[in-house]
Amino acid sequence: MPSVVEELRKREAKVLSTSYVRPYPFVPRRGEGAWLEDVEGRRYLDFMGGIAVNTTGYAHPRVLAAAREQMERFVHVCFSDFTHEPLVSLAERLVAKLGGGYRVYFGNSGTEAIEAAIKLVRYHTRRPYLLAFTGAFHGRTLGSLSLTASNARYRAGFAPLLPGVVHVPFPSPSHPPFGVAPERAGEAVLAHLEHLFSTKLPPEEVAAFFVEPIQGEGGYLLPAPGFFAELKKLLERHGILLVADEIQTGAGRTGTFLAMEQEGVRPDLVTLAKGLASGFPLSALLFLEELSSWPPGAHGTTFGGNPVAGAAAHATLDLLEEGLMANARRVGALLLEELTARLAGRPSVREVRGRGLMLAVEFADPGLRDRAVRGAFEAGLLTLPAGPNALRIAPPLVLSEDEARQGAGILEEVVAALG
Numbered sequence: 001m002p003s004v005v006e007e008l009r010k011r012e013a014k015v016l017s018t019s020y021v022r023p024y025p026f027v028p029r030r031g032e033g034a035w036l037e038d039v040e041g042r043r044y045l046d047f048m049g050g051i052a053v054n055t056t057g058y059a060h061p062r063v064l065a066a067a068r069e070q071m072e073r074f075v076h077v078c079f080s081d082f083t084h085e086p087l088v089s090l091a092e093r094l095v096a097k098l099g100g101g102y103r104v105y106f107g108n109s110g111t112e113a114i115e116a117a118i119k120l121v122r123y124h125t126r127r128p129y130l131l132a133f134t135g136a137f138h139g140r141t142l143g144s145l146s147l148t149a150s151n152a153r154y155r156a157g158f159a160p161l162l163p164g165v166v167h168v169p170f171p172s173p174s175h176p177p178f179g180v181a182p183e184r185a186g187e188a189v190l191a192h193l194e195h196l197f198s199t200k201l202p203p204e205e206v207a208a209f210f211v212e213p214i215q216g217e218g219g220y221l222l223p224a225p226g227f228f229a230e231l232k233k234l235l236e237r238h239g240i241l242l243v244a245d246e247i248q249t250g251a252g253r254t255g256t257f258l259a260m261e262q263e264g265v266r267p268d269l270v271t272l273a274k275g276l277a278s279g280f281p282l283s284a285l286l287f288l289e290e291l292s293s294w295p296p297g298a299h300g301t302t303f304g305g306n307p308v309a310g311a312a313a314h315a316t317l318d319l320l321e322e323g324l325m326a327n328a329r330r331v332g333a334l335l336l337e338e339l340t341a342r343l344a345g346r347p348s349v350r351e352v353r354g355r356g357l358m359l360a361v362e363f364a365d366p367g368l369r370d371r372a373v374r375g376a377f378e379a380g381l382l383t384l385p386a387g388p389n390a391l392r393i394a395p396p397l398v399l400s401e402d403e404a405r406q407g408a409g410i411l412e413e414v415v416a417a418l419g
């Protein structure tokens, strides 16, 4: 007799779009904290957090209570037309978290926040060009897809995309561009930009540079130390706006509310989504007060700024402030140490890296990585791939030290079995 999992997979194969990816056959039934149970009663430690979304873990009573309370009042009115308390106070809170001086536009998904950012930087500057990094992931709708360059498969068959997008290499010390030494990755990319500006890309025609502070889908790649502060100075000289896409890195994941705080950079625009409302769909674009040039109706959405998602975001921010962000720092550091001690030096492992609870194990090749993701699943640990060779770790920020050690122990056994 086929299992419940096999049965469901057979049914979905008949009715669902073939674009859905299934890295392994996991079918959830319920979750609590950092744990998920599947439909056949197996328990899994969750090191993927619904792709870095489930900030407060599963079934957090404070998040559920906030959402339930708001649902009893009203679920939807359309924030594009009518204001309401949960979202105005959420905007006030987000602006305060970024040190003041910003305005907020709400959407539902990451890609919507990026689309809004593309429209705003073009509208405000009236400049046609956009810069982004090779390896970047900013979403899959046609505007954001034009910035995305982490995997040619995401773009194949969809051209023509938005014209005027120029990609430059990401200054990763793990994969230094232009064949330079790791410690020269940052200056090499800055020199490349200066060269571009003087030879073929007039900087006064560039509206903005979209950046991920740590590349996510591209492979959990850290930037060269100090790079973003230097980049900001260079962009300022040319009136080019810096858009920090913190959709994956933001909402406390790396141990500070924004990853850019650790770079000492105040971006002109910031996008947030994923972890902002603990799994309820909500995204936010924050932009500096002086960029506020849209007249009413210039941009809008029916569902964006849902009050139930807003209530969940308030509860998420409360919990981040009360200790989850500190937990991401503390348990993230412990997990990085554990993984490094247990995995670094193994022939199949190239590097262990990350910040806060945004960590990765990079393997020597994609085949080894895929076997590790699959092996972890079979041993009761949920992870996901990122980039060509990395296994990413983005657990709920409620992860305890014991759970971190437990997960690291599973990965140690899985990697040992790879030889």
Ligand SMILES: Cc1ncc(COP(=O)(O)O)c(C=O)c1O
Pocket (backbone or CB within 6 Å): 051, 109, 110, 111, 112, 114, 137, 138, 139, 140, 212, 216, 217, 245, 246, 247, 248, 249, 273, 274
């Ligand atoms: C950095 C970054 N930007 C944008 C997106 C797109 O977000 P969404 O899938 O919610 O549209 C993602 C999703 O993985 C992301 O990681």
